Amino acid sequence: DPQLNPIYTFENFIEGDSNRVARRAGKTVAEKPGASSFNPLVIYGSVGLGKTHLAQSIGNETKRLHPNKVVLYVSSEKFINQFQDHSRNNAINDFIHFYQLIDVLIIDDVQFFNRAEKSQDAFFAIFNHLHQSGKQLILTSDKPPKDLEGVQERLLSRFRWGLSADLQVPDYETRIEILERKMKNDGLEMPKEVIKYLAYNINSNVRELEGALISLLAQSSLNKREIDLDLAKRVLRNFVKTSSKEITIETIQKMVCEYFDVPYDKLLQKTRKREIVQARQITMYLAKAFTKNSLKTIGEHFGGRDHTTVIHSCQTVKDLMDTDSTFRESVMELQQKVQLAAM
């Protein structure tokens, strides 16, 4: 069935305290579909915690162990759309009949049933028939069944007949294992300290963890740069809300001086040498972007210039970034340095 994607397996669904019950129940169901007390098996948990992966693994494993069984994976949205199509064509009985021939029915994201009363009626008929015939049902939901709003009570009470198992955010060790497995599967490597850094800082869900890993790999290949902690920190700024440190005008001044190899006192004096003027303008621009200081205060930090000079500098930098790619790259690189310093 095209709805089952073979990339999702139990083998690559890393077990941890966060998912042990659900994962083991899923294995049992795949081994003995319809014959355990886990019927229906309801897997619930918030976004990105592995509901689809686990539900798909159950489907794939069932097919592998029981090639003659009819296994169907469908999202509740697709189920509803199909139902509505059949309903328009006066073919609801065909629809129900089709589903009643399935041995293992997996419906993903049943929370979306809340906007579909008639689809719920059809699902109720299908559920009853399958359950009575000893067929297996597997459902996933983004919340525990008791909190499913807009789902008929008679359905909810049937969801409670079997086992409801939740997925939690994997703990730190499990997150490390998940990252290591992904890397290994792709034949890639990265320093352990970077893996630890990602696993430690991304503790929302597995999808975000993977997203961070993918960004990091992309950044590394785009910039032709080895993956190291520095790069990881830079990439992670887009993923985690960091309690950013207050960055000062002086800090930015020193960073720019170091970057362009300009003496600190020259930056503040009235030198008109082109490199120094540009460095000064960029510093003002960054000070405006990264600090909460007024234009007046920023001007004062450059040997008592007034706020119109600061405005003019910021505008010059913006214009140059549009027209001069070397200049733009320097500013972008400095921006990243300042951002990192604020982490």
Ligand code: ADP
């Ligand atoms: P959900 O359906 O709950 O929103 P998904 O099943 O789509 O979440 O999982 C999001 C991503 O995280 C997928 O790429 C999935 O393979 C991965 N994932 C989730 N849990 C695990 C796990 N325990 N081991 C390995 N990968 C996982």
Ligand code: MG
């Ligand atoms: Mg999903």
